[in-house]
């Protein structure tokens with residue numbers, strides 16, 4: 001097992017989180033030693049439950065959700081579109097009910113076969129002691145499924161070090177027909193239940209909390225007792241050429257940089273057991289990668305590995321990290337998961353297995369190491 005360090009602001013303090021919720025600090029001048037007590041971090045984390053309604057207003061004069069990238073192919077799922085959102089979060093299903101905050105970020109279609117979104121959002125709360133605190137969600141949403149589960153990958157303020165998951169259920173959906181003129185906003189209100197593991201300094205979880213949308217939970221109820229450490233190996237196929245690419249550029253680089261700085265490619269890449277594309281399909285890697293480096297080829301990758309086999313069917317692992325594709329081994333953090341991978345943490349090692357310059361196709365071996373329950 002390895003520990004990963006994370007830099008915190010310009011003071012570059014390093015706090016390392018290890019398994020079993022123990023929190024230690026690292027020796028050394030810079031990064032400096034941090035006494036975990038200074039941050040109010042104790043061994044015990046708390047589990048809490050939040051509920052709010054998310055309003056995705058796509059029509060009318062004041063949409064909260066605006067398409068910023070149009071799909072480049074004709075897929076029925078709108079593969080490649082990206083919408084930026086600033087969606088209201090309310091206490092009840094009505095737009096007029098108490099405003100708890102806003103969900104800010106984007107979602108994009110990262111699936112070629114079914115309606116499957118990659119969602120990246122910060123829930124920014126404005127009420128009471130939560131005012132100014134945020135919860136960050138990054139995951140996969142199959143919008144037509146009754147319940148969709150997405151990982152909470154972090155937070156700020158009272159939600160520092162948060163992990164957890166969100167359950168989203170569509171409460172109301174107005175599907176406009178044909179060329180009807182819609183005069184009032186079309187609203188999709190989604191009911192979110194957030195289960196989040198928090199460090200105990202976040203003293204928000206007392207029973208009888210004055211915030212109606214929060215309640216404390218017993219972690220035993222969720223089976224959150226002993227973490228497991230698992231290793232998964234699979235092959236990731238980036239099919240760029242040919243008639244059926246799984247990887248499609250949706251934003252072209254605005255400058256002539258040799259690294260294609262600014263490029264965004266949406267992917268729905270097969271994950272197989274062996275290096276051959278014909279070997280057993282384990283799932284899909286859905287999300288995007290983009291060039292975020294001006295000097296060397298360095299990608300930002302945001303992907304949900306969605307598995308379809310055996311007991312992992314329906315579970316996902318979320319990866320968000322930096323990929324220097326010409327390095328022999330690239331390491332990226334696992335920032336969360338859903339289903340059997342709820343509360344997952346870990347890392348992935350990527351090694352290029354084959355690269356075909358003529359087509360741009362690549363097969364990459366992924367070894368994923370995760371702590372989960």
Ligand SMILES: *[C@@H]1O[C@H](CO)[C@@H](O)[C@H](O)[C@H]1NC(C)=O
Pocket residue numbers: 072073074
């Ligand atoms: C998209 O579909 C329309 C109608 O089916 C067709 O005319 C058009 O050529 C297609 N475009 C692409 C890029 O496949």
Ligand SMILES: *[C@@H]1O[C@H](CO)[C@@H](O)[C@H](O)[C@H]1NC(C)=O
Pocket residue numbers: 126127128131132
């Ligand atoms: C939340 O904080 C902001 C900035 O500190 C403040 O202006 C605002 O009034 C606060 N809102 C509530 C509901 O307390």
Ligand SMILES: *[C@@H]1O[C@H](CO)[C@@H](O)[C@H](O)[C@H]1NC(C)=O
Pocket residue numbers: 174175182183184185186
């Ligand atoms: C959808 O919205 C339109 C415009 O506001 C409204 O006339 C219609 O009744 C709504 N449909 C449903 C099923 O709620």
Ligand SMILES: *[C@@H]1O[C@H](CO)[C@@H](O)[C@H](O)[C@H]1NC(C)=O
Pocket residue numbers: 255256
């Ligand atoms: C980019 O490259 C093309 C072709 O090499 C050239 O015509 C164009 O002027 C370049 N643009 C910039 C902004 O450097």
Ligand SMILES: *[C@@H]1O[C@H](CO)[C@@H](O)[C@H](O)[C@H]1NC(C)=O
Pocket residue numbers: 308309310313314
């Ligand atoms: C995975 O789950 C889906 C939906 O529950 C089901 O349709 C599918 O047959 C399952 N696949 C396997 C390989 O078990």
